[in-house]
């Protein structure tokens with residue numbers, strides 16, 4: 001059996017050279033005579049690797065000097081709650097932009113910790129686009145504005161950074177971080193779970209503007225306080241050492257691929273290939289308006305849901321896996337993160353065209 005073309009939404013495909021390197025050095029990492037999983041996170045070897053990973057990420061995203069990078073745990077979901085704990089007083093309000101299911105979850109988890117206000121939402125239209133920034137009802141007194149740059153389930157993505165004035169902009173970039181260059185200086189906090197575009201689950205990366213670490217709006221345990229983790233260079237307690245190491249390999253791989261401008265060009269071609277096929281097929285459909293379509297997650301529907309299981313069965317036989325849509329939406333979803341090659345997308349497109357011809 002060969003490795004399949006993998007379109008899983010998350011945990012998602014990793015670059016094959018990264019997996020091969022991890023496999024090769026699984027038992028003996030560098031000169032440690034042990035696995036990277038079996039050594040102290042406070043030893044010189046691990047700390048050097050950790051520092052280099054951070055530097056590579058800084059290079060890739062051109063992170064300004066006044067931002068700290070944290071390698072943390074808990075998934076993006078834990079940080080839905082931890083962000084208000086760090087940025088707001090209980091009675092303060094924060095503005096939430098809702099463009100899909102993850103934005104809704106972020107607000108729900110924040111609600112016990114801050115007055116989480118919806119300042120814009122595209123729920124009424126069924127999340128078929130991002131809410132037009134002109135219609136956002138922003139509160140200049142809000143502790144922060146939170147939005148989801150790419151809605152992984154609905155396949156809705158912001159293609160420009162919204163202007164929210166002086167209020168810190170907080171972005172959940174779990175499913176599109178590192179997919180294209182981005183101006184980090186526009187954000188207060190960027191955070192992302194690793195299992196879509198960075199590495200393995202169990203690691204969350206936060207990029208935090210330094211002055212926000214000085215906010216101490218409420219007494220919380222040190223383990224929840226971003227400032228403590230920054231002070232300890234993310235070694236406040238034992239980090240996810242293997243996840244950190246895997247992310248380091250992915251950052252090196254990204255640099256070797258030519259960095260984020262090159263990755264973006266490839267991601268655009270991959271997405272264009274699928275959306276063009278879907279739109280021209282007269283068979284498949286995607287409901288998202290053209291300017292809000294995600295370049296990472298492409299949900300699509302067959303003309304008749306009765307064909308869904310046959311599609312998945314034939315796709316599997318053609319070595320294409322991970323295409324079943326999210327249970328909320330049904331249908332199909334092709335996730336085409338950085339590690340998914342153009343060739344994999346071409347193979348999927350050929351299969352989809354053939355399936356449409358036979359069943360259209």
Ligand SMILES: *Cc1c(COP(=O)(O)O)cnc(C)c1O
Nearest residue numbers: 075076077102152172174175193
């Ligand atoms: C996957 C995902 C999450 C949740 O990540 P967990 O690690 O399961 O907490 C949050 N936001 C977005 C945009 C996601 O894609």
